Amino acid sequence: MNCLVIEKDQTWSDAICFLIEGAGHSAEGVPTTGQAFERLKENEFDALLLDLEFDQTNGLDLLSEILRAQADLPVVVFVAENSAKIAVEAIQRGAVDFLEKPFQREQILAVVARLQRLSQLNSRIDRLEGMDAGSRA
DSSP, X not given: OEEEEEOSOHHHHHHHHHHHHHXXXXXXXXXXXXXXXXXXXXXXXXXXXXXXXXXXXXXXXXXXXXXXXXXXXXXXXXXXXXOHHHHHHHHHTTOSEEEEESOXXXXXXXXXXXXXXXXXXXXXXXXXXXXHHHHHO
16 A cells, blocks of 8 residues: 655654554655655555644645545544644545544554555456446446
8 A cells, every 4th residue: 555644744644654564664854745646646545644734834725635636545633632623624525534633553553544445445346346337348
């Protein structure tokens, strides 16, 4: 699984990428929305992890913009502690999960495992739909 991490804090970004890679996946961190959109155009990612706390950009609007561009991309958002309202809104806008910062190692690994299962299910659905379309031809 290939993950893109949008996190302005380099220490957090490095730590998240390290944990994802330690679980056997690949991860790339970017600190800005511009870099994120550039990477999304250049590379196919299986999942995106997004910090909703940007200085100049509303993270929820960014989430909506990303999902308009790539509707099938699973997005997990990071929210500040005690930000249940923002987490709920992110889920309503299309995020598949959220994590409150600061989070524990086990929490990020559990989210990555869920993302992996979601990716596998989507691949199976695509294969079955392809088989079904082929049988109708």
